[in-house]
Amino acid sequence: xxxxxxxxxxxxxxxxGCTGGSGTDGDTTGRPDAGGDVFPAxxxxxxVAALPHESVGTVPTMRLADGLVxxxxxxxxxxxxxxxxxxxxxxxxxxxxxxxxFATGLPVPVASEKAIVSPALPDVTLDVGAxxxxxxxxxxxxxxIAHLDGDTVLGHTxxxxxxxxxxxxxxxxxxxxLGTAVTxxxxxxxxxxxxxxxxxxxVTGGSLDGTxxxxxxxxxxxxxxxxxxxxDAQVGTVLDAxxxxxxxxxxxxxxxxxxxxxxxxxELGYETAAGGDTLLVSAPHMGDAATGGGTGLGYDxxxxxxxxxxxxxxxxxxxxxxxxxxxxxSGLSDDQRTQLEDQVEADVAATEAPAADTYFGGKAxxxxxxxxxxxxxxxxxxSAETLRTSIVDRLDTWTDPSGCETRDQECFVYDxxxxxxxxxxxxxxxxxxxxxxxxxxYFLYAAGVVAADDPELAERWSPVMxxxxxxxxxxxxxxxxxxRRAFDPYWSHSWASGYSPFADxxxxxxxxxxxxxxxxxxLWAAATGDDALGDEASWMLSAEASxxxxxxxxxxxxxxxxxxxxHEIVSLTWGGKxxxxxxxxxxxxxxxxxxxxxxSPSSVSYLTSSAAGGxxxxxxxxxEASPSGFDAPLGDYVLMYSALQGPDQAAAALRALxxxxxxxxxxxxxxxxxxxxxxxxxxx
Numbered sequence: 001x002x003x004x005x006x007x008x009x010x011x012x013x014x015x016x017g018c019t020g021g022s023g024t025d026g027d028t029t030g031r032p033d034a035g036g037d038v039f040p041a042x043x044x045x046x047x048v049a050a051l052p053h054e055s056v057g058t059v060p061t062m063r064l065a066d067g068l069v070x071x072x073x074x075x076x077x078x079x080x081x082x083x084x085x086x087x088x089x090x091x092x093x094x095x096x097x098x099x100x101x102f103a104t105g106l107p108v109p110v111a112s113e114k115a116i117v118s119p120a121l122p123d124v125t126l127d128v129g130a131x132x133x134x135x136x137x138x139x140x141x142x143x144x145i146a147h148l149d150g151d152t153v154l155g156h157t158x159x160x161x162x163x164x165x166x167x168x169x170x171x172x173x174x175x176x177x178l179g180t181a182v183t184x185x186x187x188x189x190x191x192x193x194x195x196x197x198x199x200x201x202x203v204t205g206g207s208l209d210g211t212x213x214x215x216x217x218x219x220x221x222x223x224x225x226x227x228x229x230x231x232d233a234q235v236g237t238v239l240d241a242x243x244x245x246x247x248x249x250x251x252x253x254x255x256x257x258x259x260x261x262x263x264x265x266x267e268l269g270y271e272t273a274a275g276g277d278t279l280l281v282s283a284p285h286m287g288d289a290a291t292g293g294g295t296g297l298g299y300d301x302x303x304x305x306x307x308x309x310x311x312x313x314x315x316x317x318x319x320x321x322x323x324x325x326x327x328x329x330s331g332l333s334d335d336q337r338t339q340l341e342d343q344v345e346a347d348v349a350a351t352e353a354p355a356a357d358t359y360f361g362g363k364a365x366x367x368x369x370x371x372x373x374x375x376x377x378x379x380x381x382x383s384a385e386t387l388r389t390s391i392v393d394r395l396d397t398w399t400d401p402s403g404c405e406t407r408d409q410e411c412f413v414y415d416x417x418x419x420x421x422x423x424x425x426x427x428x429x430x431x432x433x434x435x436x437x438x439x440x441x442y443f444l445y446a447a448g449v450v451a452a453d454d455p456e457l458a459e460r461w462s463p464v465m466x467x468x469x470x471x472x473x474x475x476x477x478x479x480x481x482x483x484r485r486a487f488d489p490y491w492s493h494s495w496a497s498g499y500s501p502f503a504d505x506x507x508x509x510x511x512x513x514x515x516x517x518x519x520x521x522x523l524w525a526a527a528t529g530d531d532a533l534g535d536e537a538s539w540m541l542s543a544e545a546s547x548x549x550x551x552x553x554x555x556x557x558x559x560x561x562x563x564x565x566x567h568e569i570v571s572l573t574w575g576g577k578x579x580x581x582x583x584x585x586x587x588x589x590x591x592x593x594x595x596x597x598x599x600s601p602s603s604v605s606y607l608t609s610s611a612a613g614g615x616x617x618x619x620x621x622x623x624e625a626s627p628s629g630f631d632a633p634l635g636d637y638v639l640m641y642s643a644l645q646g647p648d649q650a651a652a653a654l655r656a657l658x659x660x661x662x663x664x665x666x667x668x669x670x671x672x673x674x675x676x677x678x679x680x681x682x683x684x
Contacts, residue, residue: 038475038532039466047467048480050401051414056424057431059417060499063134065146069479070418071135072433072498073486075161075506075575076143080135081499087120089505089575090142090159091490092281092299092306093225094120095166101128101147101176102157104166106197106225107576109302111564114580116302120503123194124223125179126168126213130154140483141249141268141490155215158246161490162281162314163270164299166223167245170206170215181210189239191226198226200235202243220245224279227297227308234297241310244274251489253539255320262320264542266489269313280309285492285550286316302578303551304559318492318546319609320538321515323522324601325449326373327676331683340679341378343672347371348383350662354394356409358423358430362442363668365394366598369446370673391450392457398443399464412464418498419481421471433498437486438510440468441517442668445600448523458527465524473521475536484540487518492543493551493573505575509583510594511548512603518544519602545606551578552595553621554613568620571595585633592625593634596641598668599677608644608684615645630656631664640674643681650682 060081062070071080078086079097087096094105105121130147137144142160146153155170168176178201182190188203201208205219213221224242226235250269257263272278282289284303292311299306329337348371354364368387375384394410397403403411409425420433421440428435447465451458474481486494494514495506508514518541525534550556555570555578565580571591572579582590596603606612622642626632630639639657643650657674665671 038473038536039470039478039481040476041478041480043466044470044474044478044480047401047463047470048414050463051412051421051467052402052404053416054404054413055415055417056413056422056426057415057429060432063132065134065136068135068138069482071138071143071482072418072420073436073495073506074138074143074482074500075488075491075495076135076138076159077495077497077500077506078502079133079143079145082501085133086501087503087505087576088159088500089120090163091161091283091575092301093159093164093166094118094576095159096120096122097133097145098122098125098127100130101126102145102166102168103179104159104223105194106164106299107301108196109300109561111562113564113566116562116565116578117504118302118576120576123197124166124192124199126221126223127177127179128154128168128174129176137248139248140251140488142246144248158248160246160249160270161488162249162268162283163246164224164279164281164308165242165246167220167247168222169220169245169273170217173217173219174215176213176215176221178211178213182208184208185235185239191235200224200226200239200242202239204243204245220273222246225299227295227299230297234295237295237310238279238297238308241277241279244272244276244278246278247271247273253489253536255535255538257320263317264320264539265315265317266492266539266543267313267315268490271312277310277312280311280314281306282309282314282316283491284556285547286314289314289316291315300561302561302576304556304561314490318542319606319611321519321542321545321602321606323448323519323526323537323541324604325452325523326377327601327604327680328683329377329676329680332679336679337378340374340672340676341380343675344371344375344378344380344383347670347672348375348386351387351390357425357427358439358443359427359435360667361394361398361410361423362439362446363598365391365446366442366600367668367670367673369449370600371670373449374672374676388450391446395443395447395450395461395465399461401463412467414467414480420485421467429498433485435496436498437472437494437517438496438513440472441513441520442598443468444520444524445516446520448520448525448527451527452523462528466528469521469524469533472517473533473536473540475532484536486514487540487544489543491547491551493547494544502574504577507572507574509572510597511544511552511573512594512596513598514544515541515548515602515606516598516600519600541602546611548595549606549609549611549613553607554611554617568617568624569595587633588625588627589630589632589635589638592621592641593637596637597634597666599637599640604644604681607641615649618642618645619649631660634666636660636665636669636674640677640681643678647682650678653678654682 103122105123107118136146206215290309372387500506521537643653
């Protein structure tokens with residue numbers, strides 16, 4: 001049990017539509033208000049204006065139509081940024097731009113001891129005679145690319161997660177060229193085979209002839225991989241459902257129920273040019289998400305075999321995860337409380353000056369906030385006040401809007417080119433928009449804890465702290481930030497790389513820091529009384545916690561496409577790959593620990609839920625992560641996690657923690673907090 005603050009309003013529906021902009025053909029697509037006025041322009045504009053404007057990092061090449069906010073940290077960012085576009089993975093297919101059109105493929109999963117990979121395949125190509133491209137529209141799940149010849153738009157291609165379709169619509173009458181000849185199976189319908197995969201081709205407003213695709217103005221060609229074993233009748237069904245080009249995907253979320261039965265629902269609406277149903281593929285964490293009918297067919301992927309359905313909506317639930325400010329110490333003995341009191345005093349005395357960058361500086365603030373809460377709970381008013389004074393002083397510095405006008409650290413600027421808030425001292429590529437939600441989540445968590453009972457502090461910090469929140473969680477198409485910068489509602493998790501310059505797509509490593517980010521967002525929303533932000537944060541937090549278990553800490557690796565992978569967890573999830581490894585260490589403790597850090601009070605509920613796998617899965621993860629003990633990178637978090645197995649393991653963890661040297665305690669952690677986490681787990 002943890003003390004928490006419940007966020008989210010049951011029954012509230014928040015809508016998110018297409019993020020539009022004016023493309024070069026003059027067509028403008030808009031998006032409806034994202035539902036809850038989450039940082040509208042009227043709120044954000046004056047805050048942005050008050051910050052110094054500066055691009056801290058080098059501004060990348062962007063293939064983006066005028067008026068569009070740069071979509072960093074998305075599954076399709078590789079199409080947008082950099083000198084050359086990189087492949088992307090609109091699950092279950094791959095997609096990449098070519099010199100004159102595009103290529104698509106159905107990746108084939110291959111497992112080894114440390115990875116399950118499915119590289120992009122250029123199986124089917126379409127040459128539309130377009131030497132350049134730009135993104136003309138996007139939303140949370142889909143992206144539309146304009147194919148250009150000078151200033152002339154030749155056509156648009158749309159791809160989306162959860163759709164096996166590649167939809168090209170001609171803006172002019174034209175003849176395009178497929179890389180492989182089509183075998184006709186009906187009027188405007190055909191199939192082609194590349195390697196072991198057969199693709200269906202459906203043309204509307206045009207015709208097929210060998211490799212030629214003749215399209216009238218407004219005509220379309222849709223490509224779709226045909227699942228293995230499809231009968232002629234099933235092929236016809238698939239082609240009928242694929243015929244209308246995909247246009248966009250809407251996102252809605254709502255909360256319902258209460259207490260342990262509360263759920264957060266995500267609903268994705270797939271819209272086609274003709275309206276009606278289309279082909280849908282649900283991800284494993286969604287369960288039976290498609291609202292239409294099944295086809296009896298599926299695709300083999302790095303996540304196992306996934307079903308192909310016909311419908312217009314994917315709707316799926318996640319248990320509500322509640323953001324929490326403190327551990328539950330009610331079950332501790334008097335002796336344990338005394339031990340904690342002594343350790344809090346020692347840790348307060350040992351607290352060092354915080355780092356100047358946003359990651360380690362944010363972790364230091366979070367560490368102090370957790371210590372402050374412990375001191376308060378233990379009745380150590382002197383230590384609590386010492387820590388509170390220090391946190392307030394540091395956050396006063398960080399949240400000075402004009403801070404970067406007089407110093408080069410502990411301050412933020414607004415990047416007007418890439419559109420976001422960046423700390424002046426960059427770390428881990430934050431100046432390239434990497435990891436913003438990881439970094440800012442620590443700030444928001446600390447500020448949410450300290451300002452929870454102090455409205456004056458919340459008001460004082462809000463001009464900058466609201467911008468940090470807006471940077472990762474805007475939801476009103478305000479023009480200053482992308483909506484929900486990193487969060488992907490299809491996968492229910494976020495993407496860490498800003499520009500995604502990788503052949504394997506985007507990636508996320510620290511699922512736990514992502515959970516912490518949206519928990520911090522929830523706490524800040526509560527401290528400021530921002531109900532709209534609170535609803536959105538609750539949705540993102542609940543989704544991220546659910547996916548952290550499904551894809552990182554307790555993944556289902558029992559299917560044949562995972563055969564050969566020999567580990568308990570996945571620590572790096574990519575668009576086209578699942579890895580056992582990290583960006584920074586090959587140590588097993590780090591590989592597991594990066595899925596646990598910082599083990600905030602908000603972590604207890606989801607790490608002990610039924611979806612977490614229970615004591616057996618925790619024991620397996622801990623055994624793999626600590627072959628030589630816990631004095632290893634991030635080993636303190638593995639040790640704390642081990643206590644969630646039960647009282648006996650918590651007692652053993654407490655003994656091991658006592659023997660752990662100070663160098664074994666992470667800089668975002670403290671021995672007192674680690675002890676409290678273990679003691680609290682043992683008393684559950």
